[in-house]
Amino acid sequence: MTRAAPVLDALDALESESIHIFREVAGEFDRPVILFSGGKDSTLLVHLAVKAFAPARVPFPLLHVDTGHNYPEVIDFRDRLVERLDLRLEVAHVQDWIDDGRLVERPDGTRNPLQTVPLLDSINEHRFDAVFGGGRRDEERARAKERIISLRDAFGRWDPRSQRPELWNLYNGRHSPGEHVRVFPISNWTELDVWRYIRRENVELPSIYYAHERPVFRRDGMWLAEGPWGGPRGNETMETKTVRYRTVGDGSCTGAVESAATTLDEIIAEVAASRLTERGATRADDRLSEAAMEDRKREGYF
Amino acid sequence: MAASDNGETTAPEAIGAEPCHPRDLLRFATAGSVDDGKSTLVGRLLYDTKSVLADQIEAVQRASVDKGLATPDLSLLVDGLRAEREQGITIDVAYRYFATPQREFVLADTPGHVQYTRNTVTGASTAELAVLLVDARNGIVEQTRRHAAVLALLRVPRLVLAINKIDLVSYDEETLTAIAKDFASLARSLGFPDDAVVTIPVSALVGDNVVERSQRTPWYDGPTLLGHLESVPVVGPELRAPFRMPVQYVIRPRGSGRDDLHDYRGYAGQVASGTVAPGDEVVVLPGGRRTTVAAVDTADGPLDVAGARRSVTIRLADDIDISRGDLLAAADAPPRVTSELETTVCWLAEKPLRSGARLLLKHGTRTTQVIVGAITERLDPETLRFGEAPAQLQINDIAHVGLRAADALPVDDYADVRATGSFLLIDPPTGNTLAAGLVGFPLADALG
Structure with a gap:
């Protein structure tokens, strides 16, 4: 029996693939969790999870590894989202690890690299066995070889040389006690797919993604905001600029871009015309070295 | 902005000017042997479709200068892991993304040398089309035949032979026509219908016929590689x-x-x-x-x-x-329900497979125990014929294997329904994926 079914466009196909991944993990793991930063990729994850299990609730909690270097708009957004969807939120405060001596503040004040230990400790403490992240393969060359379901050993380490082959859509998430898997449901999405889908689905994002006025200073070619993490040094001076953020991260090393884009249409036009990838433009931690991301992933970073 | 009749493409979008209509998604894989220039071809597709952004190009330029190269090495856009850059080889399947106004593409780039079966099977398992690369100076080599056999086994619906490095054979029509003819007969012997196979002469290094039509191949009237990828129908057999x-x-x-x-x-x-x-x-x-x-x-x-x-x-x-x-x-066309399975297995692990082994089998959303029965025939990678099976299977072997499952499973022949005809074999103690399995004998049947 052949009968016409509507052809799936690219966004429908990506959505269906992501929903399939969420349901596989819900069916095979005992204690999954979604890593949530308040950024657009993790917000998209939550949106897809809601659609995967509707009309029931999302059957797992969120985990926010909080650097303490936050934008109030993002925390406010996070709390409203959690309440609206009736989710459970776990927060791992990097500050707690610094306070009790398990971590030491870096000389440059950046806390992005400090997130790995609180993340792994929280995974152990809560016995999470599957950790959803918003990583996409188009972000970076090391990520291009990441599996959709990717095994981490008891130390949270990724071994790119001994990854399991991923065949058809049969995911193998078997692991020993103490090991866990990282799951990347939006592996196959590009940055533009994410934005177009957010527009199509009318997904709410934190306001800092849209152009706004903000006092900022220039460092290493990026516009940084002042905050608890510090402010301008030497000849750096504060200026008020119309900016927006392309990613949400540690405020000490996540730069804003000058932009007048106040709507999703304008953001998409801007992203489409952009000549820099989102990480290269705005994440100082990825610029540290050619192999920066691979090294951090090996150690158990997101 | 539609592709013209001969498949030539209009200017690619700058990473994504708004498409005028909903675009569909084509998943395809590339395969080739060492030094066929596959990473360069993939780098060329990304570069010429403007899918590579300024900071990535700068990183490649810096690295190329460090290696003492005169022009940017586009393969560096693709080789992602440190060991790969150090050794100048591609180790693992990498996924790449680009788009044109017609279509979005997910590319599984599968390296050819180490663990070629594992990588090609992985890339081909989700592909609606495969691009097989050969060096114009060498034509069809044993590796090409092995890759084509794996693509036939996995029933990849469409095949492109890209004859690369045509600049190194002076764009000679006769050389390229001979390779195309060899390949057509190989593809036919593996069961690919004639209309599922296209041969395109390209130079990834120079850019001939990848995205831009070459002025140096006036005798070639087929599509460019991108033109073909953009216009080929994607509705899968499923x-x-x-x-x-x-x-x-x-x-x-x-x-x-x-x-x-x-x-x-x-x-x-x-x-x-x-x-x-x-x-x-x-x-x-x-x-x-x-x-x-x-x-x-x-x-x-x-x-x-x-x-x-x-x-x-x-x-x-x-x-x-x-x-x-x-x-x-x-209900009117159900799969058969059975615990005795006649299968084709692609063995992907270092650890050998012996008859009598107890493994786990994952089929659809069900995982069950299996006992390995007889290993009856193994594919000879040189003759592409199934022949006498060894006592145990080694990595990269493709063989006919009987399995007895603890539970009855609803299965179709892989050739009829990919999803219910495919399975994984898993090592119980480590949880590692050992094999890709296909119900029935899709390659042996095609070979006739």
């Missing part, structure tokens, strides 16, 4: 196969506080093949109960009909005990 859907998860919103949902019970899954609509009669396997589809739900509301690859939640007319691991199938 849409024409009978309806199958493994149940992933049972959705029961009890306790949500909404009384209207108290009795809601939906079976969540991704349609694996065919189509499903309210009123369809379905059978629940392996149990065998029949019922009718009451609704095909999504978070955006019910659908009149859902086709292969769509994730849905199906409600049924009757209250039947169904859980993860069950399969919903068209």
Whole structure:
């Protein structure tokens, strides 16, 4: 029996693939969790999870590894989202690890690299066995070889040389006690797919993604905001600029871009015309070295 | 902005000027042997479709200067892991993304030398098309034949032979025509229909016929590589196969506080093949109960009909005990239910396979124990014939293997329905994936 079914466009196909991944993990793991930063990729994850299990609730909690270097708009957004969807939120405060001596503040004040230990400790403490992240393969060359379901050993380490082959859509998430898997449901999405889908689905994002006025200073070619993490040094001076953020991260090393884009249409036009990838433009931690991301992933970073 | 009749493309979008209509998605794989220039070809596709952004190009330029190269090495756009850059080889399957106004592309770039079966099988398992690369100076080599055999085994619906480095044979028509003819006969012997195979002469290094039509091949009147990728029909064979859907998860919103949902019970899954609509009669396997589809739900509301690859939640007319691991199938064309499986196995692990081994088998959403029976025939990679099997299978071997499963499984021949004809073999102590399995003998049948 052949009968016409509507052809799936690219966004429908990506959505269906992501929903399939969420349901596989819900069916095979005992204690999954979604890593949530308040950024657009993790917000998209939550949106897809809601659609995967509707009309029931999302059957797992969120985990926010909080650097303490936050934008109030993002925390406010996070709390409203959690309440609206009736989710459970776990927060791992990097500050707690610094306070009790398990971590030491870096000389440059950046806390992005400090997130790995609180993340792994929280995974152990809560016995999470599957950790959803918003990583996409188009972000970076090391990520291009990441599996959709990717095994981490008891130390949270990724071994790119001994990854399991991923065949058809049969995911193998078997692991020993103490090991866990990282799951990347939006592996196959590009940055533009994410934005177009957010527009199509009318997904709410934190306001800092849209152009706004903000006092900022220039460092290493990026516009940084002042905050608890510090402010301008030497000849750096504060200026008020119309900016927006392309990613949400540690405020000490996540730069804003000058932009007048106040709507999703304008953001998409801007992203489409952009000549820099989102990480290269705005994440100082990825610029540290050619192999920066691979090294951090090996150690158990997101 | 449509592709013209001869498949030539218009200017690629700058990473994504707004498409004027909804675009579909083509998943394809590339395969080739060492030094065929595959990473350069992939780098060229990304570069010429403007999918590579300024900071990535700068990183490649810096690295090329460090290596003492005069021009940017586009393969560096693709080789992602440190060991790969240090050794100048590609180790693992890498996924790449680009788009044109016509279509979005997901490319599985599969390296050719180490563990070629593992990588090619992985890339081919989700591909609707494969680009096989050869060096114009060498033509069809043993590696090409092995790769083509794996693509035939996995039933990749469409095949492109890209004859690379045509600049190094002076764009000689006779050389290229001879390679194309060799390949056509190879493809035919592997069971590819003639209209599923296209040969394109390219130079990835210079850019001839990859995105831009070459002025140096006036005798070639076919499409450019990108033109072909943009215009080839993508509707997969799975849409024409009978309806199958493994149940992933049972959705029961009890306790949500909404009384209207108290009795809601939906079976969540991704349609694996065919189509499903309210009123369809379905059978629940392996149990065998029949019922009718009451609704095909999504978070955006019910659908009149859902086709292969769509994730849905199906409600049924009757209250039947169904859980993860069950399969919903068209009642008038059900799969067979059996615990004795005749299969083709691609062995991907260092550890050898022996008859009598106890393994786990993952099929759809069900995992069960299996005992390996007889290893009857193995593919000879040189002659591409199935012949006498060794006592144990080694990595990269493709062989016919009998399996006895602890539970009866609803299976189709892989050649008929990919989703219900494929499975993994898993090592119980380590959990590692050992093999890709296909029900039936899809390659042996094609070889005749």
